[in-house]
Amino acid sequence: MSFSLLSFAQESPSKNEKNSIEVLGNCGMCKKRIEKAAFSVKGVKYASWDNSSEQLRLIYNGLKTDIDIIEKQIAAAGHDTEHHVSSDKVYDQLPACCQYIRKGQEPKPGQMTKH
Numbered sequence: 001m002s003f004s005l006l007s008f009a010q011e012s013p014s015k016n017e018k019n020s021i022e023v024l025g026n027c028g029m030c031k032k033r034i035e036k037a038a039f040s041v042k043g044v045k046y047a048s049w050d051n052s053s054e055q056l057r058l059i060y061n062g063l064k065t066d067i068d069i070i071e072k073q074i075a076a077a078g079h080d081t082e083h084h085v086s087s088d089k090v091y092d093q094l095p096a097c098c099q100y101i102r103k104g105q106e107p108k109p110g111q112m113t114k115h
Helices: 029-037 069-078 088-092
Strands: 017-022 044-050 055-060
Touching: 017 069, 029 044, 029 055, 029 069, 055 069
Parallel strands: none
Antiparallel strands: 017 055, 044 055
């Protein structure tokens, strides 16, 4: 009788992990806030948010942080990500131009969109 063991190798994190995530926002003020929130996480080396695609490109030290921690920090700053939603309290404190249309919600009367 013979048994074969299959193991799934999990890649260990590297010092230069690259990732892109969706982050909702509207304007240049959003860009600054999103990038500042990402850089506030120890280990983030590069963060650049593109308004038109709503993609945040990241390079970070995977030995110090991970994408979940980064997304939580961005949500705490008021911007919904792929896996984390900002609290209504924080979102409501964003400037009017930064109050993006949240997924699954209709635009509020007079709510700004991309600019």
